[in-house]
Amino acid sequence: ASQSEVGQSLHGGIVEIHVGAGASLRFVELQSLGRNVWxxxxxxxxxxxxxxxxxxxxxxxxxLTKNFSDLDLVGQGATGRMSGFYFTDGAQHLDHDTQQNHMAAHTTSDLLFKGALKGHSRSVWQGMIYVAPGAQQTDGYQANRNLVLSENARADSIPGLEILADDVRCTHGATVGKIDPDLVFYLRSRGIPMDEAERLVVEGFFDPIMQRIPFEGVRVRFQQAIEAKMV
Incomplete structure (x- = not known):
């Protein structure tokens, strides 16, 4: 992470992950680059x-971020879970492209991405589940949920399926919406100030992602990052 706000800078990154036969891996990352980084x-x-x-x-x-994340399930019985969150404000633009590639039979993928937006910021999520010919009895799921917190923020969500096998179960979904006023009203009726009520709603929105993080220290760090965005 680079927190420098002096001058413009460019970051180009590559991550390669290989999970061998019968192996298990948890990989956690937080992108917190400075506001002048492309x-x-x-x-x-x-x-x-x-x-x-x-x-x-x-x-x-x-x-600005343009990120490609590809999950390739190349062996029978392979499983992969992708859990992501993003929170934009100001004039930020975060664009994430995810690919779940089922290249072998009996593979399972599960993707959940959630985002919140403030200011004039924008997010783009484009996801694809691909099932190769012969990759029968695969199970693929993807969902993207967005919470727009200002009138000028914009979230684009584009789920997709490309299925070339006939014995599969693949589902996808996407939502973009604002804070439910009934939730805020309920909290306000309990004496909670408006700012605190909205913060609690946002924290609850991200909680399904937080619950997927098995390490308490990492979970706290992610929660602190979200809280800092709410200020």
Whole structure:
């Protein structure tokens, strides 16, 4: 992470993950680059037979980010879970492209990305579940949920499926919305100030992602990053 606000800078990053046959890996990352950083990254994970990958991702920094995250399930019985959150404000623009590639039979993928937006910021999420010919009895799921906290923020959500096998179960979904006023009203009726009520709603929105993080120290760090955005 780079917190420098002096001058413009460029970051280009590559991450390669390989999970061998029967192996299990948890990989956690938080992108908290400075506000003047233009960030371009490509990340790819390959999971072999009966391997398991738990991939957790957070993004709060940079002026602009374009990120590609590819999950390749190449061995029978391979599983992968992708959990992500992003929180934008000001004039930030975060763009994430995720790919769940089922290249072998009996593979399972599960993706959940959640985002909140303030100011004039923008987010783009584009996801694809690809099932190769012959990759029968695969199970793929993807969901993207967005919470727009200001009138000028914008979230674009583009889920997709490309299925070339006929014995699969693949589902996807996407939502973009504002804070439920009934939730805020309920909290206000309990004597909670408006700012605190909205903060609690946002924390609850991100909680399904936080619960996927098995390490308490990392979970606290991610929660602190979200709280800092609410100020």
């Amino acid at each position: 960030n371009f990254t490509h990340e790819r994970a390959q999971v072999e037979r009966d391997g398991n990958l738990d991939w957790i991702f957070g993004a709060i920094g940079s002026r």
